[in-house]
Amino acid sequence: MDVRSPAPTAAERLLSAFEGAMGIPIPVHVRCWDGSEAGPDSDVTTVFRNRRAIRRVLWSPNELGLVRAYVSGDLEIEGDVFRLLTLPDLVDRLGSLGVRGSDRGTILKSLSTFVRLGGLGLRPAPTSVEVARRRGPKHSKARDASSVSHHYDVGNDFYRLFLGPTMVYSCGYWDQRSGDPGAIGTLNHAIASVRSLTGTGNSSGLIENYIFPDGEVLPLSRTIDAFQRAGLEVRDVEALREHYVLTLRAWVGRLRDSWDDAIRLAGAERTRTWLLYLAASALGFEEKGRLTIHQVLAVRPSDDGSSGLPRTRSLWLG
Structure with missing residues (x-):
């Protein structure tokens, strides 16, 4: 048989x-x-x-x-x-x-x-949220304005789903002892400072075509050099890479918990894009040598050379 x-x-x-x-x-x-x-x-x-x-x-x-x-x-x-x-x-x-x-x-x-x-078949039509072919020189005012609008103009209600009520779209500062997710968006730590996203290479197809067209990550040295050329004095630099991993993972969790609301507010395609972007970014910050983020504190000294800052970091942070 x-x-x-x-x-x-x-x-x-x-x-x-x-x-x-x-x-x-x-x-x-x-x-x-x-x-x-x-x-x-x-x-x-x-x-x-x-x-x-x-x-x-x-x-x-x-x-x-x-x-x-x-x-x-x-x-x-x-x-x-x-x-x-x-x-x-x-x-x-x-x-x-x-x-x-x-x-x-x-x-x-x-x-x-x-x-x-x-x-086998014709090329499928692009999704509605994919960035169309961009016009004008890269980083011209008009083209950058269009890129920034594409990234940020999703609606506050959508952002609130994963950022929380503070609406702080930045790296959280996490407590080492408790790992408290309430530390997302600690405002006092961000006052009078700039958080500089740095890394190696340009953004990937996960990001360039859907989230932040023309986005680039720059070396920390470029940020510090710009401060110094503007007459500012750099007083402190702190690496927050591990903090951003925890922040992004928390945002992914919140977005998934609010999935139906997110689709209602931004549409299914854009919601899927953001989930993939946040998850891939979290992994990018986990990986050695790929992405990092620094908080840079700089001041403009007065005419007599005074910075107006306390002498120690613990007093800056309260």
Whole structure:
């Protein structure tokens, strides 16, 4: 009697094709549009709601393709988004068009599977919240004004969902002993100071196309140099990288807890964008040498050289 094995499901074929193309095992649980599932049990499931999600990835075979699929709603993330973003090698390979780990034959086989699953077709239309092609010189007043508006003009009610009643859109100062989330937005610590976001390189496709177009991270030295050229005296520099990790993770939690309200206020696409942005930023600050943030306190001394500040940091902070 000829007993044949059942044909692979859509989810099994899709997961196998991604693993073949990227040259690494992908420990992700996948569910497809037909209800089929594949992959190990996990606290996060990647859901391909339709075949268009594959086309979005194939037309932009990097992290931007996955972002477009997620923001559009063609792909969903059920469970812990941090778990998905911290899978070893996965995001790094996607971000660098990472199909170098497989031989040509394996890659062609994966592409054939993608096509049979419905990945062949016209480029899907961009999402409504993706930044259109920008005009004018970079960092001109008009172009910067448009970029800033895109980032901030989401509505105070939306921001309040994750920033809380203080509406402080800045790094919190967390108590080492209690880890008190009430420390988010400690105002006294931010008075008369500037928080400088620094890091290596420019913003990624997670950010450039959806959150902060033309955004850049600058070395701390650039900020201090600007203060000094303006005649200010730098009195204190404090690194707050670990504090921002806790702040961003708290914001992610608040946004997820207010998910339905966020969609009502800003729309599903923009809400998904912000969740991904906050989560990816938290991981960026956790990673060594990628992103950091410093609080810089500077004053303009009086004519007699007096700074007008107490002599010690403990008195500054109250």
